[in-house]
Amino acid sequence: MTEPTDPDEAVAALCAAVAAYDQEAAEALVEAGADPDRVLPDGTTPLLRAVEGGSPGMVAALLGHDARARLPEAERGRLLDAARRWYGAGAEAELRRLTGVAGPADVAWVTDSECNTVPEITLGGRRVRAGHGAVLTDLEWAFRVLAPVAELVARGVRSPARDHVDRNAALYVLNRRVSAQTWGQVVAFRDDPDPLRRAFVVDVVRYRLWGWAETAHAGWYEKECNRILVEREAEETDAGVLARVLEVLGEAEVPSREAIGLRRAGHPDPGVRRWVPGLFDWWASEDAPRVLSPDVRRTLRELCRDGDGEVRAAAAGVLAGEEPEQEDLELLPDLLWDPDPEVVRRTLRGLGSVTRGVPEVAELLVRCLDSDDLDVRLGAALGLAVRDDPRTPEAYAKVGPLGPEYEHDHRADGLWRWKWRNRPDPGPSSPA
Template sequence: MGGGKTGSGRLVAAVRAKDADAVRELLAAGAEPDTVGPDGLPVLCAAVAAYGAPVAEVLVEAGADPDRALPDGTTPLERAVAGGSPAVFSAVLGAEPRLRLPEDARERLLALARRWYETGAAEELRRLTGARGPAETARVLDDDHDWVWEVTLGGRTVRAGHGSVLSSLEWAFRILPPVDELIARAVKEKDDAHVDWWAVRSVLAQRRSFETYSAVVAHRHHPSSVNRRFVLDHLRDRSFLRYHTNSAAYYDKKEGAFLADWAAAETDGGMLARVLDTYTEYDHPDQRAIGLRHAGHPDPRVRREVPWCLIDEDVALTAEAREALRALTLDPDAQVRLSACEACRYDEELSPDAVRALLLLVEDPDTDVRRPAAAQLAGCRDRTPAVADALAALLDDEDREIRMEAAYGLAKRDDPRTAVALDRVGSLRDFSEHDHRADALWDWRWRQEHPADS
């Protein structure tokens, strides 16, 4: 196939179809990553224009040149910056851009990203196209998780993720804007699922200095709750990174104390729930006391977090903490009861209380309650007929995930009703190969078919 017409044509078609697997196969078979399409541009530009981030990533990894000069004087990377899709930009950025690109090219990219961000996507399109009137906007996912506005005006479409692109580009070139400036970008849309929020989180998590930490946590007292939420996300990121890099515990203690003080002073229920959720990521000596203090909080969002303050896998429960957890398994809020039941698995004495609560929760009319309750009941160590019968009753549930949890629980108990459960679940091949429930059911079926080998 090589780089001939047939291979080139297939590669162009695969790129236009945004078929990353086909593109990968064609490149492995010899197609040229810098193949030029009928428009005279390399196929990487087609991937950028179509917001085909996975395809762009495959092409760049195979050797497509993101810095190639195009007939209009731009490069594929510059087009990715202007296009405003953080996912596409990241795919096209390429390796070691700070070392690869000369200073004038770096400055040009930064100026381009900054102009789009500061002017705004609609206004920049209006300037470039001369179009009048309002722009069309649509909220779209830029990757699997984070969203961005897609803006169309004058026959051109861009994604307004230029704040994310600018933040990532600055970090790639090791330019360190003031923390307050970065947080202002993150919170502009007031949504932690926006691409700008995620990019700033990522950059600040990598800027591991006391100055950065101090500037971020100063926003705890910001008048906007959005800024305060960002502080909590940052602390969660720091805890995660230290856990996975085995960093020194100095900051862990400092940040744990900071969160303990915040939890003691916070009066807003929603924010307090977020504080406690982050606080339990840390190992701090005051957690149990703080949990007990808030066990009767009027806001159920707070009470849902309390069980995780009370539980410590390495330290036995106190009688006071045990009674608080027992009371939470009887809480009027179903989500509080679910949280308490999950925490009870760490204490044998509380297991009967959790099971009693779960037997009621699996009958709740709300699927979002029944599903996690079924998962907990299926996985618990209780082997009494009451639990098996409750799981068997769930085989008639309209929700397939609940039926799967029930089938898994019956298989774990080697219950003869597992055969019926398999029929109610349907094909196990519909579930991931890494699904522990499907594994248990495959194993149960094999044991029934090969009793002599069991």
């Protein structure tokens, strides 16, 4: 876009971008010199309008990195008061008060700030996004205002949606506040009667596990987080929270994760069982190869026959990535022709990670090339390629042309890698 050079035109364009929730345009205008703090005829500023609009992404675009030094204390207070007012009343209720419209509001979930979502409410010709909790949290952090931990937790659980902007803003700030006091107050909620608060603590633990991987505190936090997860798994009675705990345990290096998976594989809730295979799945290397115990293999086979498609898909993805035993070979046809397409895709994904195999597997992969699903054909072609099957060129010919969505898909390079490995005079620098 072409940025206006006149200051008045620049601010007018910035206000239009704020009203349209066009973050890209707003960022470009501010970078080009449009003043987000310019006082408008109605006494507001573009930044205040962004705050009232409830989009944390838009607020971040106008706030910049020097807001505390740039804005007078009174203006900082005005912005915080506006965010508190909208959050306290609720976006829809405040919009009704301002418009005087009593009819039904139009509510749609939209993406804000990359992968975060927020309800966008339209009423009486005016629209706002209900992200004022995140806006308030972000403003407090930018202005060095430390909100009580309990208040941040309350904002984080106000919506049950895991990708709601309010929740993620609270998680971000709580993990930026590095102190024993903050940490202790947060994890105290792991025994709260409200399952939403217990689940929120699990997400805090997850953030902390990944966020401190390369710091001086990493060792202490890893032990503390693992201890909390193991204790919570043993005590948790709510299926939703337990599923969240198992999900995070699948990402943690906990010695007892296999035993936990075996114990939870028969849980009556499929939402819990879906995360069990992940407890048996971890990164292997030449120095530390992954070896599934007989009990784990047996459990995975049972889960591959589960009545829930997501459970079958998760189990198939792990089991298919192992060198097959006879019972696995007998199970593979059912997985590759499962009525749930995700089960088929996850099975092929697992088969595509095994460079060695038996003829029965290769023949099943060849049969998959007749599928109407391009993704299935591509997965089967890769499975043949990694096994250096001579039918690989024919397999990729059956895959057909790939669209731009496969540009960065490693499976698309399978034929090239197969040709490189099988060229007449291979050199020492052959790619994997």
